[in-house]
Amino acid sequence: MGPTRVLLVEDHRLVREALRDVLSRLPDIEVVGEAGDAADALAQSVRLMPDVIVLDIGLPDLSGIDLTLRLKRDGSKAKIVALSAYSDRRFVMEMVRAGAAAYVAKSAAGTELVRAISSVAAGHHYFCPEVSSLLAAGLRGGIEPAPPLGRRERDVLRLVAQGQRTSAIADQLHISASTVEVHRRNIMRKLDLHTVADLTRYAIREGLAGP
Incomplete structure (x- = not known):
């Protein structure tokens, strides 16, 4: 062989x-x-x-x-x-x-x-x-499924995956930069992800990175 x-x-x-x-x-x-x-x-x-x-x-x-x-x-x-x-x-x-x-x-x-x-x-x-x-x-x-993301969290995740900065995300969604950061932390906690690169890969894999 x-x-x-x-x-x-x-x-x-x-x-x-x-x-x-x-x-x-x-x-x-x-x-x-x-x-x-x-x-x-x-x-x-x-x-x-x-x-x-x-x-x-x-x-x-x-x-x-x-x-x-x-x-x-x-x-x-x-x-x-x-x-x-x-x-x-x-x-x-x-x-x-x-x-x-x-x-x-x-x-x-x-x-x-x-x-x-x-x-x-x-x-x-x-x-x-x-x-x-x-x-x-x-x-x-037990491997628990990830908690569902709220509509605003999905919006933030989509824009993060597109490479948008916090200030730009805040402007587009008409919320404060601090609120964007709170959503980002909540998303990372829910998905057990730890970096923006992790979030981006997750969003692409789940079809959430499009316009």
């Missing part, structure tokens, strides 16, 4: 090169292709038929969740290893539901990524220790 054939999908070139350098040193792993966006990943998946796809969930043209669903729908047999800077329980669970076999935090991408690739190639699932702890906590306490 030959080495595990891996397709790397990561939009940051330096990160992709670093991952390739780590994996290329291993005799039982062969990096057969690299992609910087979802469109290229879909094309290379068909052409190269890799055994494993290491997939950053924060791609510029399509979320990793949607890309995983597309890959599975298009008949890809590759095992999906999700790679993310975000170890949020909801991201993890959505990737698993989409069909990912492993989830590795970028902060643990060295040895943990190698373990994940080896595990999924052998037919197993794999979660790095940081993610395993999150999943265990979710199983103990």
Whole structure:
């Protein structure tokens, strides 16, 4: 049996090169292709038929969740290893539901990524220790759905995702800047998200970032 054939999908070139350098040193792993966006990943998946796809969930043209669903729908047999800077329980669970076999935090991408690739190639699932702890906590306490956002909170989230500053959001919604900040904090608390980038990804994924 030959080495595990891996397709790397990561939009940051330096990160992709670093991952390739780590994996290329291993005799039982062969990096057969690299992609910087979802469109290229879909094309290379068909052409190269890799055994494993290491997939950053924060791609510029399509979320990793949607890309995983597309890959599975298009008949890809590759095992999906999700790679993310975000170890949020909801991201993890959505990737698993989409069909990912492993989830590795970028902060643990060295040895943990190698373990994940080896595990999924052998037919197993794999979660790095940081993610395993999150999943265990979710199983103990139950993974509750996010509380619904109010109309004004959805308006604020949409404008935040569009890159609007607090003052501009306040002007558009005819509310004070301090009220915008209160809504933003409430949204982050409800969704268990911690940065504007997290909010933006959530809004895009939920179709809330449009005009």
